Amino acid sequence: MMQQLGIEALRPGPSGDEHAPNHANYDESKANPYPKIPDPLTMDNGQKVTTAAEWWHERRPELVRAFSRYVYGEVPTHVPQVHWTVTAVDHERIGFRPVIATDLIGEADNSADPAITVKIHMTLVTPADAKGPVPVLMMFGPAGFPSPHEPSAEEFARINAAWKKQMTAQDPSLEQVFADHPAWEPFHATPFRFPQMNADGGLPNTWQLINDGWGFALIDPNSIQEDNGAGMRRGIIGLTNKGEPRTPEQWGALRAWAWGAGQGLDYLKTDPAVDSKHVGIEGVSRYGKAALVTMAYDQRFAMVLVGSSGKGGATLLRRNFGEAVESLTGGEYYWMAGNFMKYGASKAKFGSRNPGDIPVDSNELIALCAPRLTFISYGSPAKGDAKWLDHEGSYMATVDANRVFLLLGAKGLTMDGQPYTGPMPPINKGILDGQLAWRQHDGGHTDAPNMMYFLAWADKWMGRSAGQP
Numbered sequence: 494m495m496q497q498l499g500i501e502a503l504r505p506g507p508s509g510d511e512h513a514p515n516h517a518n519y520d521e522s523k524a525n526p527y528p529k530i531p532d533p534l535t536m537d538n539g540q541k542v543t544t545a546a547e548w549w550h551e552r553r554p555e556l557v558r559a560f561s562r563y564v565y566g567e568v569p570t571h572v573p574q575v576h577w578t579v580t581a582v583d584h585e586r587i588g589f590r591p592v593i594a595t596d597l598i599g600e601a602d603n604s605a606d607p608a609i610t611v612k613i614h615m616t617l618v619t620p621a622d623a624k625g626p627v628p629v630l631m632m633f634g635p636a637g638f639p640s641p642h643e644p645s646a647e648e649f650a651r652i653n654a655a656w657k658k659q660m661t662a663q664d665p666s667l668e669q670v671f672a673d674h675p676a677w678e679p680f681h682a683t684p685f686r687f688p689q690m691n692a693d694g695g696l697p698n699t700w701q702l703i704n705d706g707w708g709f710a711l712i713d714p715n716s717i718q719e720d721n722g723a724g725m726r727r728g729i730i731g732l733t734n735k736g737e738p739r740t741p742e743q744w745g746a747l748r749a750w751a752w753g754a755g756q757g758l759d760y761l762k763t764d765p766a767v768d769s770k771h772v773g774i775e776g777v778s779r780y781g782k783a784a785l786v787t788m789a790y791d792q793r794f795a796m797v798l799v800g801s802s803g804k805g806g807a808t809l810l811r812r813n814f815g816e817a818v819e820s821l822t823g824g825e826y827y828w829m830a831g832n833f834m835k836y837g838a839s840k841a842k843f844g845s846r847n848p849g850d851i852p853v854d855s856n857e858l859i860a861l862c863a864p865r866l867t868f869i870s871y872g873s874p875a876k877g878d879a880k881w882l883d884h885e886g887s888y889m890a891t892v893d894a895n896r897v898f899l900l901l902g903a904k905g906l907t908m909d910g911q912p913y914t915g916p917m918p919p920i921n922k923g924i925l926d927g928q929l930a931w932r933q934h935d936g937g938h939t940d941a942p943n944m945m946y947f948l949a950w951a952d953k954w955m956g957r958s959a960g961q962p
Contacts, residue, residue, distance in 0.1 A: 494738070494739075494741065494826065494831045494834060495834065496625070497738075497740065497741055497943065498741055498831065498832070498834060498835060498841065499841050499842030499843065500834060500835070500837070500840070500841040500842075500848065501840040501841060502509055502832065502839045502841075503710075503819070503822055503823045503837045503838060503839060503840045504822075504823070504837050504838075505819060505823060506816075506817050506819040506820035506821075506822075506823050506835060506837075507815075507816075507817055507819070507820065509815075509816075509879070509881050510661060511813050516905065517814070517815045517816070517817065517881060518813050518814055518815075519814065519815065519880055521814070521885070522810055523813060524813050524814040524883075524885075524886070525811070525812060525813070526811075526812075526813050526849070527811040527847075527849030530696040530809065530811060530856055530889075530893060531853055531854050531856070531857055533552070533556065533798075533857040533860040533893070533894065533896065533897050534548075534552070534896055534900065536551060536552050536555060537555055537559075539756075542900070543900075544826055544900075545900060545901050545902070548900060550950060553861065556853060556857050556860070556861060557789075557790065557861065558859075559852050559853045560789070560853055560858065561742075561748075561830075562742060562832065563749055563830070563832055563851060563852055563853065564805075564829060564830060564832075564833055564851070564853065565744065565745060565748040565786055565830055565832075565833075566739075566742065566743050566744035566745050566748050566829065566830030566831070566832075567742050567743060567744060568748060568752055569733045569734075569743065569744075570746050570766060571605075571733060572603070572605065572729065572733055572752065573601045573602035573604075573605065573732065573733070574602050575599045575600065575601050575602075575609075575613065575756045575759070576599070576600055576602070576946045577597055577598070577599045577600075577759075577760040577804055578597065578598050578599075578600065579595055579596070579597055580596045580597065580598055581595075581596045581638075582594070582595050582618045582875075583591055583596075583638050583641060583642050584621065584642055585629065585638065585639065585640040585641065585642045586640060587618065587639065587640055587699055587700055587703040588688075588700045588703060588704060588938065589623040590620060590621075590622070590703050590704065591620070591621035591622060592618050592619060592620055592621055592640075592703055593618070593619055593620075593621050593766070594616060594617070594618045594638050594639065594640075595616065595617045595618075595764075596614075596615075596616050596636070596637070596638060597614070597615045597616065597617065598612050598613065598614060598615075598936070599613035599615065599753075599756055599757065599760065599762060600612050600613075601613075601729060601732060601773060603732055604743075605732070605735060606732055606735040606736060606738065607778060607848075609727060609728075609731050609732045609735075609736060611716075611717070611728060611729050611732050612716060613712070613713070613716050613717055613753050613756060614636040614637075614642055614712070614713040614716040615636050615710055615712045615713070615757050615760070616636040616637055616638060616639070616710065616711045617629070617709075617710045617761065617764065617766075617767070618639060618693065618699070618703070618707065618708055618709050618710070618711075619708035619766040619767065620703055620706060620707075620708065623706065623708075623766065624944065625768075626648060626765065626767055626768035626769070627706060627707055627708045627766065627767065627768055627789065628707050628708070628768050628772070628773070628795075628951070628955065628957075629707065629710055629761060629768070629772050629773070630702055630708075630709050630710070630772075630773045630774075630775050630796075630798070631709070631710040631712055631754060631757060631758070631761075631772060631773065631774050631775065631794075632698075632709055632710065632711055632712070632774075632776070633712060633714050633750065633754070633773045633774075633775065633776035633780035633783055633784060634711060634712075634713070634714075634776075634780065634844070635711065635713055636711040636712060636716070636896065637711070638714040639699055639711070643682055644682075646682070646867055649678070649680055649681060649682060652680050653678045653679060655678055656679055656680065657671050657679075658937075662903060664846065668872045677780060686702060691936075691939075691941035691942060691944070693934065693935070693936055693941065693942035695748065695941070695942065695944070695945060697941075698787075698940075698941055699946045700943060701824040701944050701948060702948070703748035703943075705711065705948045705952070705959050706957075706959075707948070708766065708767065710757060710761060712753065712754060712757050712918075714753065714783065716753075717729055717749055717750055717752070717753030718730055718746045718749035718750060718753070719746075720746060720779070721827065722826065722828075723737055724746075724827070725738065725827055726738065728749065729749050729752065729753065730743070730744060730745075730746075730749055739831060739934075741830065741831035741832045741834075742830060742831070743830065743831065744830065745826075745827055745828045745829040745830055745833075746827050746828045747782055747783050747786050747805065747828045747833075748786060748790075748830075749942075750780070750783040750786075750787070751783055751786045751787035751790055753789070754774055754787045754791070754794075754853045755791045755793070756782075758772055758791070758793055758794065760894040762793075762957050764788075770795060771795050771796070771955055772793070772794060772795060773794060773795060773796035773797060773798065773951070774787045774788055774794050774796075774797050774798075775797070775798040775799075775800070775868070775940070776798075776799070776800060776802075777800035777801055777938070777939055778800070778801055778802070778803070778938060779825075779828065779942050780800075780857070781799050781800040781802030781803075781806050781807075781870075781940075782802045782803070782805045782806035782828070783801055783803055783897065783914060784797050784798065784799050784800075784802075785806050785807060785858060785859070785862070785916075786858070787799060787800045787905035788861075788862045788865070788867065789858050789859075789861035789862055790861070792865070792867070795866060796865060796867070796868070796951055797862060797865075797866070797867055797868065798868045798870060798943070798944075798947050799867070799868065799869050799870060800871075800940030800943075801870065801871050801872060801878050801882055801938050801939070801940065802869075802882075802887070803815075803816050803881065803882040803883065803887075804816040804817065804818065804820060804821060804883070805821055805825075805828060805829065806855065806887075807855055807856050807858075807859060807887040807891065808849055808882065808883045808886040808887045808890065809854050809856065809883075809886040809887075809889055809890050810848050810854050810855060811848050811849060811851070811854055812824055812886035813848075813880035814880075814883040814885070814886055815866075815880050815882060815883045816881050816882065816883065817848075817880070818836050818837055818847075818848040818851070819837045821833065821837070821839055822834045822837025822838075825856060833838075835850075836848055836850055836851050844883040844889075855886075855887070855888070856889075856890040856891075856893035856894045857894070858890075859890055859891055859894035860896075860897035860898075862894075863894070863897040863898040863905075863928075863929070864898050864901040864902065864903035864905075864928055865902050865904060865928070866928050866930075866950075866951055866954055867928065867930065867932050868930040868931075868932070868943070868947050868950065868951075869887060869888075869891050869930065869931050870930075870932060870933075870934070870939050870940040870943040870947070871884045871887065871932075871933045871934075872933065872934055872935070872936045872939060872942070873920055873933070873934065873935045873936065873937065875956070876935065876936050876937040877922055877937030877938050878936070878937050878938045878939075879938070884917070884933060885917055888917040888931060891906060891911070891929065891931050892906060892914055892927065895913075895914075895929055898927070898928060898929045899912060903927065903928040904926065904927035904928055905927045905928060905929045906924055906927055906929040906930070906931065907924070907926040907927035907929075908924050908926055909926070910926070917933070918933070920933050920935050921933075921934060921935055923943075923946055925946060925950050928954060929951055930947075932946055
């Protein structure tokens with residue numbers, strides 16, 4: 494990619510070790526070397542956006558093009574179709590509530606390059622006792638049955654009898670062994686175990702969702718596109734390029750994961766158990782970045798919970814605090830478009846560029862979610878949600894994006910009935926009155942302590958009561 498772009502050298506990213514010579518900056522007085530943040534309500538020609546119509550028809554498409562061209566990459570026009578297959582259906586329990594778990598594979602048409610296969614793995618779980626379609630939160634992470642239903646006591650007895658019979662036929666001496674230990678059984682039910690509680694002592698996120706009458710869909714990002722540079726010739730990016738290297742304008746893994754989430758939504762819209770108008774997307778860390786990118790690009794998603802996303806997510810790219818643009822251009826370059834590497838170049842045929850040259854920033858990415866429900870979540874550095882993530886930079890971006898929510902008639906980032914523009918609230922003090930929400934919890938690198946607040950907030954805006962069947 495550096496050869497394609499004519500880059501000879503990249504600036505190294507800072508170290509997360511505060512004792513290293515090249516440690517990241519954590520001095521707020523030095524955090525804003527490029528203080529002029531792009532204005533989401535000023536078009537490229539300098540014209541101010543003053544109406545919702547100008548936003549929808551002119552400015553929003555302009556920003557989408559810019560993010561695609563300079564940051565996350567373009568999705569090729571020839572991306573193959575995906576065909577979804579139900580591989581298994583299991584009747585389980587999440588907590589004490591019966592659920593239906595459907596395991597799915599979305600296979601991309603690989604007729605253009607049969608050597609590369611893409612099988613998106615997703616598991617949909619919905620309450621079995623729901624009286625109608627339920628809202629669903631799609632969650633980036635490993636897919637699979639969350640609580641596989643086991644055989645009954647009678648079925649275990651039949652399995653054990655058949656197993657002993659088969660083993661005795663293979664080795665007759667085992668008949669005496671089994672006779673000497675009549676109470677022993679090779680297979681038995683898994684003992685009941687209490688769930689592993691969230692960092693805040695609450696129930697797991699999936700339990701909270703089901704208890705509140707929601708469903709959830711687990712979608713595996715690595716089944717869409719691998720989380721490494723070598724995987725660029727595999728996965729959906731490799732398939733569209735027939736195994737050849739991508740070009741500078743093409744998509745990186747974040748945009749590919751967002752595309753895969755959209756394919757998952759295509760399936761959910763066909764399932765009668767799902768309220769397809771109220772499907773959200775969620776992720777933490779790199780998957781928090783992917784969740785925000787998904788929400789920004791795909792307007793069919795109704796809500797997003799963005800967990801601890803950092804650079805490339807909700808944090809301002811221009812900020813010099815913790816993780817830097819150079820951390821991405823020289824490290825996780827494969828998350829982004831090839832063109833994004835230009836902003837970490839120290840020596841190139843075009844000279845050198847820096848984060849201040851990026852035409853867009855994360856305040857505008859958050860603005861692309863407006864006026865839909867957007868919850869920006871972070872944890873506490875003291876508990877492991879590292880300062881590296883630049884919580885303040887995300888808060889600054891969220892506040893600035895609020896202008897677009899207000900323009901489109903949403904309440905936006907609101908506290909006590911008024912748009913909130915004050916300093917970042919203390920930990921555990923959320924801004925949850927409007928369609929744009931912020932809350933920093935006292936847990937670590939997770940959004941789990943904010944799940945209960947997200948659900949109550951989303952339920953309010955959907956006009957549903959908690960636990961509604």
